[in-house]
Each structure stands twice: as structure tokens, then as C-alpha cells.
Amino acid sequence: MKANLAFREFLLKKAWNLTEEWYNSLDQSSVSGVYASRDQATIENLKSQNYAFHKHLAEIFTLDKEDFLEHMNDWIVEIGRDPHHLETPTHEIMREFMRVRIQYLDFLKEFMETQNVSVDRERETQWTRLLVDAFDQIMYKVVEEKSNYLNRTIEKQQSTINELSSPLIQLSNDQALLPLVGNIDTDRAAAILENILRKCTEQDVDLLYIDLSGVYLVDTMVAQQIFQLIDSLRLIGVSSTVVGIRPEIAQTAVSLGLDFSHVTTTATLSQAMAGQTF
Structure with a gap:
């Protein structure tokens, strides 16, 4: 548990660096939607959302799986219903999740190499699987929330169209x-x-x-x-x-x-x- 807490604190201290590193590595020639925005307010909000993700994700080392997903739920709903993310192709959202996941695996290596904490191979494998599984679950739920929200919107629009197309x-x-x-x-x-x-x-x-x-x-x-x-x-x-x-x-x-x-x-x-x- 002590090693888990140490890695958690390591990630929390690196959270803003993770956000800046991720955003600066975006290839503006190959992204669209929210990731390609030039509006400063949109960019700051995107960074804030990414930073909040890191703060929430760090709790995976202190909570069990069910509690962790409940802990992430508000963030997942926010992203899944965010107007800018709704306008962003789903495959691009998934791609950025996968890029951030690579960041975490790299930070795990850095933690192992630089911190004075005893971590055996078994624990390293456990942390790797934990992170990969967490990202998979969060990606799935964000995409699911986005899809459900869009479907509900389409149904409401269709209902309005049907009502307008049959005026009394x-x-x-x-x-x-x-x-x-x-x-x-x-x-x-x-x-x-x-x-x-x-x-x-x-x-x-x-x-x-x-x-x-x-x-x-x-x-x-x-x-x-x-x-x-x-x-x-x-x-x-x-x-x-x-x-x-x-x-x-x-x-x-x-x-x-x-x-x-x-x-x-x-x-x-x-x-x-x-x-x-x-």
C-alpha cells in the first residue's frame, strides 16, 4: 500500500506536466474538433478537463474498481456531453486516450527508475494492468455516454419534427x-x-x-x-x-x-x- 500511495503522489505532482506535455504534443495538422480549436477559452477548458482526468485517475491506487468508476463518473458524463467533444470524431477522442495512456506507462518507468521505492516485477505488472484496464473502462464509458447523449438528442429532434410535421x-x-x-x-x-x-x-x-x-x-x-x-x-x-x-x-x-x-x-x-x- 505504501508503494501505491507513493506512485499516486508521484502522478499527482506530475499532473499539470502531463497535461502540458500532452497538449503540446498534439499534431495540429491531423486533429479536428476540440483538439484543433484556436479559441483560447476552449483550449484552457480542454486542458482543465485533461488535468482533472489526471487528478481523478490517480485515485485508482486507493480505491477498488467499483468505487473508482463511481469516482470517475461525473468526469465521464461531463466529457461525454461536452459540446466540443460531441463535435469531435469519436476515433480522435479514443486516439488521445491511447496517447495519454502511453504517457502513464512512461511515467511508471520513470517512477521505477528515479524514486527510492522498492517495487518488484509483480507490482509493476499489477500497476500496468491496472492502468490499462482503467483507460479501457473510461474510454468505453465516455464513448457510450457520448453515443447515448447523441441518440437522445436525435430522438428529441425527431419527436419535434414529427410533431411539427403533423400540425393540428x-x-x-x-x-x-x-x-x-x-x-x-x-x-x-x-x-x-x-x-x-x-x-x-x-x-x-x-x-x-x-x-x-x-x-x-x-x-x-x-x-x-x-x-x-x-x-x-x-x-x-x-x-x-x-x-x-x-x-x-x-x-x-x-x-x-x-x-x-x-x-x-x-x-x-x-x-x-x-x-x-x-
């Missing part, structure tokens, strides 16, 4: 229009179903015009979901009029055996609002 336009106190434009895939159809049922309830809609004149292509699953929307609206007391069904969509619906008998349809929105149905 209030026409009167109890009537509304749902204009649909573009191709509708299964995910978008499911989002439309969820959003429109909620909006119709919130806005006390009694009659909804579903305008499909801008929809050119749907698959069989989507056609079923559109009719599911109509059925679901009827269950919550909302009548539907489907406007502008294109021949391609009509053929898909007929081939599926979907029942049009309870569906009010018109060729145009003006006909629908004038009460002319087919």
Missing part, C-alpha cells in the same frame, strides 16, 4: 384540420396517431379534416395506421373526414381490405367544408 390547425370552436405532406413512414404514422389524439382531446375537437392530398406514398402498415387513427378518433368522440385520398393510397387501402363504409371522404378540402361527401 383550429378552424372553429370544434373543427380542426390535419394537413399531411410528404412520405409517411411507420414511425411518423405512430407519432401522428399519438399527437393528434392528444391534441384533439386538449382542444375539444369534434370534427377533424384529415387532408392526404399532399401524401404521395404510404406502405401497407402506414395505411393501416391512418385507418387506426380514424377509428381511435371515433372512440374519443371525434368525427373524421378524409380529404384528397390519392389513387395510390386508395389502392393500398382496398388491397388490405380496409373498410371505407364508415369513413367520410371528399376530393378537396373546400368540398369537405361545404358538406359535399362521397
Whole structure:
């Protein structure tokens, strides 16, 4: 334990040197993202993050594996969600972790050669494995956090896009229009179903015009979901009029055996609002 503490103190004393050495060794011609930044504030923040890494990593010699990873967690989350690191290719982040790992292995050799501490071959091997395993775990968790954060962001953006692409336009106190434009895939159809049922309830809609004149292509699953929307609206007391069904969509619906008998349809929105149905 005494040797572990001695190596820990050695690394802590060298922490800032490690940071400066690492940053100065960056090849500006082959890096991008945060590592290529010329903004002084960004550079200082990057160095601060690297220095904090060294301070945290030194605790690997005093904590067990589970406690150490918990100790590193806040730093991992910070890096994984950092806007500059999010804009940096993941392979470059991993490359810099590997370069820093080499720094540590070199410092281990320096410690062995310069410090008056008895360290046998077994302990040296143990420290090497400990450092390599720690770097592997931290790299994996940073990349995982970055990936999860980006996926959550994309899901939120997609949800917003789906909601914006299915606006419910209030026409009167109890009537509304749902204009649909573009191709509708299964995910978008499911989002439309969820959003429109909620909006119709919130806005006390009694009659909804579903305008499909801008929809050119749907698959069989989507056609079923559109009719599911109509059925679901009827269950919550909302009548539907489907406007502008294109021949391609009509053929898909007929081939599926979907029942049009309870569906009010018109060729145009003006006909629908004038009460002319087919």
C-alpha cells in the first residue's frame, strides 16, 4: 500500500506536466474538433478537463474498481456531453486516450527508475494492468455516454419534427384540420396517431379534416395506421373526414381490405367544408 500511495503522489505532482506535455504534443495538422480549436477559452477548458482526468485517475491506487468508476463518473458524463467533444470524431477522442495512456506507462518507468521505492516485477505488472484496464473502462464509458447523449438528442429532434410535421390547425370552436405532406413512414404514422389524439382531446375537437392530398406514398402498415387513427378518433368522440385520398393510397387501402363504409371522404378540402361527401 505504501508503494501505491507513493506512485499516486508521484502522478499527482506530475499532473499539470502531463497535461502540458500532452497538449503540446498534439499534431495540429491531423486533429479536428476540440483538439484543433484556436479559441483560447476552449483550449484552457480542454486542458482543465485533461488535468482533472489526471487528478481523478490517480485515485485508482486507493480505491477498488467499483468505487473508482463511481469516482470517475461525473468526469465521464461531463466529457461525454461536452459540446466540443460531441463535435469531435469519436476515433480522435479514443486516439488521445491511447496517447495519454502511453504517457502513464512512461511515467511508471520513470517512477521505477528515479524514486527510492522498492517495487518488484509483480507490482509493476499489477500497476500496468491496472492502468490499462482503467483507460479501457473510461474510454468505453465516455464513448457510450457520448453515443447515448447523441441518440437522445436525435430522438428529441425527431419527436419535434414529427410533431411539427403533423400540425393540428383550429378552424372553429370544434373543427380542426390535419394537413399531411410528404412520405409517411411507420414511425411518423405512430407519432401522428399519438399527437393528434392528444391534441384533439386538449382542444375539444369534434370534427377533424384529415387532408392526404399532399401524401404521395404510404406502405401497407402506414395505411393501416391512418385507418387506426380514424377509428381511435371515433372512440374519443371525434368525427373524421378524409380529404384528397390519392389513387395510390386508395389502392393500398382496398388491397388490405380496409373498410371505407364508415369513413367520410371528399376530393378537396373546400368540398369537405361545404358538406359535399362521397
